[in-house]
Amino acid sequence: MLSPDGRIIAGIADGAILSIDPATGGVRELANTGGRPLGLHADADGRVLICDVERGLLELDTDGTLTVLVDEIDGEPLRFASNVVRDADGTIYFSASSRRYSLDEYMGDILEHSGTGRLFRRDPAGEVRTLMDDLQFANGLVLAPDRSSVVVAETGGYRLTRYWLSGPKAGTWERLIENLPGFPDNLGLGSDGLIWITLPSPRNPLLDRLLPLPGMLRRIVWTLPSWVQPKPARTVWVMAVDFAGEVVHDLQVEGTDYSMVTGVVEQDGVLYLGSLTERAVAVSRVP
DSSP, rough: OTTSSOOOOEETTTTTEEETTTTTEEEEEEEEEESSSEEEEETOOOOOOETTTEEEEEEEESSOOEEEEEEEEETTTTOOOEEEEEESSOOOOEEOOOOOOOOGGHHHHHHHHHOOEEEEEEEEEEEEEEEEEEEEEEEEEETTTTTTEEEEGGGGEEEEEEEEEEEEEETTTTEEOOOOOOOOOOOOOOOTEEEEEEOHHHHHHHHHTTTSOHHHHHHHHHSTTTTTTTTOOOOOEEEETTOOOEEEEEEEEOOOOOEEEEEEEEEEEEEEEEEEEEOOOOOEEEO
């Protein structure tokens, strides 16, 4: 995520929210959530929204104050808050990946295909409403530039789904693109107006074979030793699609020195890539 002053905002495993100068590589810590931050959204006024998998939806003010905006919904603790975006009118859209599994156990949800991901809206008054339920590991979010729809990645479904906010289809959803060649994770709205998609790993043949089986059988795989279970293949992979679902860019290289890309920001043809497992931000350019 880029801040208004062009710095990269990132969350890391120890709870820290970092501000990184892409020109010098200088890093400073803005705050620490005390949990595990995932998706972020930086406002023009310097505030940062944080999806913390342990604490819920948080807001970091410019003075360093952290406020919990949402930690339960309908009396149920908010688990696995994943990604977030704020509209200009103050409305916040955010996703939760799973009701059953934690971040460390995310493969359990992918294997079970639990379909317990959700998309929420928090209005400026603080009221939270569920827009979509039964999503396959809801993840990255993008708000259309014209504010007509919000697009969510369903990691376990290999697809992007669009929820219409206005117009004749308001309140309905549709698939924007399906049958992606990998697991879509975070999304980013580029300066080029495209939806940039991270693909931490290509699709796994074993998972594809397991997909039609009953959930009970898939859960058995989760109980097997870790060395037996499917593993993410090492790759560096991002795609970009337009709001008609047409693929514009498909960029992939071998994951020799970097892999498992779960975050992407495109700005004026430069790509900033983050990873769930690496200790650095990778930089590349759109060909």
